[in-house]
Amino acid sequence: MSPDPLTDVVADVRDPEIDVGLGDLGVVRSVSRTGGRIVVRLAPTRLSCPARGEIARRVRSALTAAAPGQGIEIVWERGVWQPAAVTTAGHDALRTAGYRVAGAAPRCPYCGSEDVLRAGRFGGAVCKVPYDCRGCGSPFDVIGTAGCSAVLPVPDVTQGGSS
Numbered sequence: 001m002s003p004d005p006l007t008d009v010v011a012d013v014r015d016p017e018i019d020v021g022l023g024d025l026g027v028v029r030s031v032s033r034t035g036g037r038i039v040v041r042l043a044p045t046r047l048s049c050p051a052r053g054e055i056a057r058r059v060r061s062a063l064t065a066a067a068p069g070q071g072i073e074i075v076w077e078r079g080v081w082q083p084a085a086v087t088t089a090g091h092d093a094l095r096t097a098g099y100r101v102a103g104a105a106p107r108c109p110y111c112g113s114e115d116v117l118r119a120g121r122f123g124g125a126v127c128k129v130p131y132d133c134r135g136c137g138s139p140f141d142v143i144g145t146a147g148c149s150a151v152l153p154v155p156d157v158t159q160g161g162s163s
Helices: 005-013 052-066 088-096
Strands: 027-036 037-042 070-078 099-101 116-118 129-132 137-143
Touching: 005 027, 005 052, 037 052, 052 070, 088 099
Parallel strands: 037 070, 099 137
Antiparallel strands: 027 037, 116 129, 129 137
8 A cells, every 4th residue: 555545546547548557557656745736647658648638537536536625636747657667467457458568579468479570660659569479360569669758679670489
């Protein structure tokens, strides 16, 4: 449990795109109380995340239920999210949704194969790089890449086994 229970309230808010809590996704930076206000600092996984409005709405709703009558301020910190902030539970949720997090050689989230091929420069967003698994044939995205708020290396070569 966090020192301030409101941090846990925010950490438990679910991301609208993938069923994972914001804490496990690594976007919660801090929750503090100043006077009658709650200030929440969040780091989007990418600068132009289209879900920011919905995330803010969900955070406000959760905090209003947990601390009625308090003012709520959401501060989006740019350029601070890192894939290393994703927890083990976050990695598991992302893998279940068909994603991998940047930082290591890509592996298929479905079959675990390292025999994957990069399928383009970016996927549905500039911070998602599409891959195809040659083991099971499934497409998947690696998130947390160069188009996100963090600049991360993304290998340009085929990873893994034989052709």
